[in-house]
Amino acid sequence: xxxxxxxxxxxxxxxxxxxxxxxxxxxxxxxxxxxxxxxxxxxxxxxxxxxxxxxxxxxxxxxxxxxxxxxxxxxxxxxxxxxxxxxxxxxxxxxxxxxxxxxxxxxxxxxxxxxxxxxxxxxxxxxxxxxxxxxxxxxxxxxxxxxxxxxxxxxxxxxxxxxxxxxxxxxxxxxxxxxxxxxxxxxxxxxxxxxxxxxxxxxxxxxxxxxxxxxxxxxxxxxxxxxxxxxxxxxxxxxxxxxxxxxxxxxxxxxxxxxxxxxxxxxxxxxxxxxxxxxxxxxxxxxxxxxxxxxxxxxxxxxxxxxxxxxxxxxxxxxxxxxxxxxxxxxxxxx
Amino acid sequence: xxxxxxxxxxxxxxxxxxxxxxxxxxxxxxxxxxxxxxxxxxxxxxxxxxxxxxxxxxxxxxxxxxxxxxxxxxxxxxxxxxxxxxxxxxxxxxxxxxxxxxxxxxxxxxxxxxxxxxxxxxxxxxxxxxxxxxxxxxxxxxxxxxxxxxxxxxxxxxxxxxxxxxxxxxxxxxxxxxxxxxxxxxxxxxxxxxxxxxxxxxxxxxxxxxxxxxxxxxxxxxxxxxxxxxxxxxxxxxxxxxxxxxxxxxxxxxxxxxxxxxxxxxxxxxxxxxxxxxxxxxx
Numbered sequence: 113x114x115x116x117x118x119x120x121x122x123x124x125x126x127x128x129x130x131x132x133x134x135x136x137x138x139x140x141x142x143x144x145x146x147x148x149x150x151x152x153x154x155x156x157x158x159x160x161x162x163x164x165x166x167x168x169x170x171x172x173x174x175x176x177x178x179x180x181x182x183x184x185x186x187x188x189x190x191x192x193x194x195x196x197x198x199x200x201x202x203x204x205x206x207x208x209x210x211x212x213x214x215x216x217x218x219x220x221x222x223x224x225x226x227x228x229x230x231x232x233x234x235x236x237x238x239x240x241x242x243x244x245x246x247x248x249x250x251x252x253x254x255x256x257x258x259x260x261x262x263x264x265x266x267x268x269x270x271x272x273x274x275x276x277x278x279x280x281x282x283x284x285x286x287x288x289x290x291x292x293x294x295x296x297x298x299x300x301x302x303x304x305x306x307x308x309x310x311x312x313x314x315x316x317x318x319x320x321x322x323x324x325x326x327x328x329x330x331x332x333x334x335x336x337x338x339x340x341x342x343x344x345x346x347x348x349x350x351x352x353x354x355x356x357x358x359x360x361x362x363x364x365x366x367x368x369x370x371x372x373x374x375x376x377x378x379x380x381x382x383x384x385x386x387x388x389x390x391x392x393x394x395x396x397x398x399x400x401x402x403x404x405x406x407x408x409x410x411x412x413x414x415x416x417x418x419x420x421x422x423x424x425x426x427x428x429x430x431x432x433x434x435x436x437x438x439x440x441x442x443x444x445x446x447x
Numbered sequence: 448x449x450x451x452x453x454x455x456x457x458x459x460x461x462x463x464x465x466x467x468x469x470x471x472x473x474x475x476x477x478x479x480x481x482x483x484x485x486x487x488x489x490x491x492x493x494x495x496x497x498x499x500x501x502x503x504x505x506x507x508x509x510x511x512x513x514x515x516x517x518x519x520x521x522x523x524x525x526x527x528x529x530x531x532x533x534x535x536x537x538x539x540x541x542x543x544x545x546x547x548x549x550x551x552x553x554x555x556x557x558x559x560x561x562x563x564x565x566x567x568x569x570x571x572x573x574x575x576x577x578x579x580x581x582x583x584x585x586x587x588x589x590x591x592x593x594x595x596x597x598x599x600x601x602x603x604x605x606x607x608x609x610x611x612x613x614x615x616x617x618x619x620x621x622x623x624x625x626x627x628x629x630x631x632x633x634x635x636x637x638x639x640x641x642x643x644x645x646x647x648x649x650x651x652x653x654x655x656x657x658x659x660x661x662x663x664x665x666x667x668x669x670x671x672x673x674x675x676x677x678x679x680x681x682x683x684x685x686x687x688x689x690x691x692x693x694x695x696x697x698x699x700x701x702x703x704x705x706x707x708x709x710x711x712x713x714x715x716x717x718x719x720x721x722x723x724x725x726x727x728x729x730x
Contacts, residue, residue: 159584183580186614188607191573195611198577202585225567226574230555
């Protein structure tokens with residue numbers, strides 16, 4: 113019975129493929145699709161394959177540009193990965209796209225056995241990484257990095273923005289071996305062009321210096337961390353940001369060198385479960401190398417099946433909104 | 448060569464495949480020898496008649512691809528590749544041993560001529576679809592042969608691939624299903640019924656033949672038909688086979704996924720094969 117009217121309007125779940133860009137943020141449309149079309153112009157060996165999600169992974173641009181090099185595999189992810197492996201065995205370089213949940217969870221054994229075990233040249237590019245949809249666990253790929261990291265020889269990439277994606281495409285294509293890349297699609301925020309930054313496969317890059325906090329981050333959490341760093345500056349908290357888009361192989365030297373600079377709270381921020389992602393990769397590196405900092409925290413999604421709802425609500429609920437991140441970092445500093 | 452000559456030649460080929468498989472089983476003291484004996488006739492037609500390949504160059508681009516999806520049939524496939532001259536006969540002694548190129552389950556990274564790492568059942572046909580698409584895209588006229596077991600029909604990925612192969616009109620894809628009605632937990636038809644199997648494949652858009660997989664003339668005709676069709680549709684050859692075929696005491700043994708063979712029986716099996724050798728056959 114509706115006895116009390118809600119004072120505060122409830123946010124509604126946005127479209128599944130809504131952009132993660134905040135209002136007024138600079139964006140670029142379909143950076144993955146455009147970069148792939150450009151690269152493929154000079155590389156006839158590149159083919160595109162999808163499991164009924166070309167439009168939703170920006171692969172439709174490739175399909176329009178090169179219809180004879182585009183292969184629709186239907187809503188069948190095991191087939192997609194198996195056939196991509198087969199294509200690669202004939203010398204082609206397939207880019208296989210779907211949503212991250214389906215690509216990783218449903219087709220895991222096909223990536224493991226068909227693609228990775230033979231080190232085949234398949235580039236798996238998957239949209240809706242982590243908490244970028246409000247459709248609930250069926251579509252939220254909160255453990256994809258953990259699963260992909262565990263596969264020997266698989267390169268794993270979690271890009272931040274349109275620039276990262278645009279520059280990553282030719283590099284993962286040229287890389288000899290299988291790659292899993294998380295994909296932001298549609299109108300993708302553009303942030304890193306302000307930081308004199310270039311994507312380099314396998315490298316972590318310092319985006320800003322700071323003496324109080326070192327945040328090591330990947331994916332869209334890097335752009336959020338940059339926003340938080342600006343906010344905290346007003347409170348005289350100096351935050352350094354190390355962007356680590358290649359999750360595997362990890363740029364251990366850069367991470368160790370930064371963590372070993374004394375006196376900083378070290379935070380790993382990622383759009384992924386606390387289990388098995390960048391945070392645990394960094395934690396195990398630091399312990400192994402005797403480089404554990406005085407304070408180490410993980411800013412990630414909980415080990416739980418997440419709620420459905422509007423993304424701003426959910427990011428706030430799980431502590432990865434800029435506001436919540438600021439509060440948490442300040443809290444950790446004062447502990 | 449007359450048809451009778453062809454048949455005689457393939458019969459000798461199948462006989463040698465059976466002998467090589469039994470010898471490998473003896474080396475290891477175990478193995479899927481029941482499957483190897485049952486499937487030897489199909490392999491003899493594939494490697495001894497139907498397929499294009501260069502034994503000295505297993506990576507030759509123009510080769511027909513043979514995908515062993517049921518990786519545990521490696522003992523049979525190695526035997527066929529020894530017969531085909533791809534693997535030296537002397538290597539048979541290493542089967543299943545440490546550091547051998549002939550592991551118990553077939554793996555592409557170990558063995559020349561082994562196109563895929565099978566064994567995670569239901570993966571061969573999806574891979575075959577990709578290879579067939581890739582070859583056609585590059586105007587390579589080679590055929591792709593996917594070899595699988597009836598137990599694999601349980602895997603949904605097989606039917607994803609079956610739909611896709613028909614959708615893409617893959618006339619360069621031939622699938623062989625070994626129907627010996629035996630999988631890990633018992634008779635395949637009891638574990639998960641697959642009949643009417645020919646109707647299933649036909650309704651998925653495939654050209655279907657069902658043959659007695661131990662009747663060489665029938666197998667030979669089926670392969671010729673599959674290769675010579677001009678329809679742009681994938682072809683499947685459903686091969687009903689008898690596990691242990693050619694060695695009566697193994698044919699009669701209680702049917703099991705992994706047939707028990709006692710140590711003296713390997714030599715007894717070889718002796719029986721030798722007694723029943725086709726005319727002109729030499730070990």
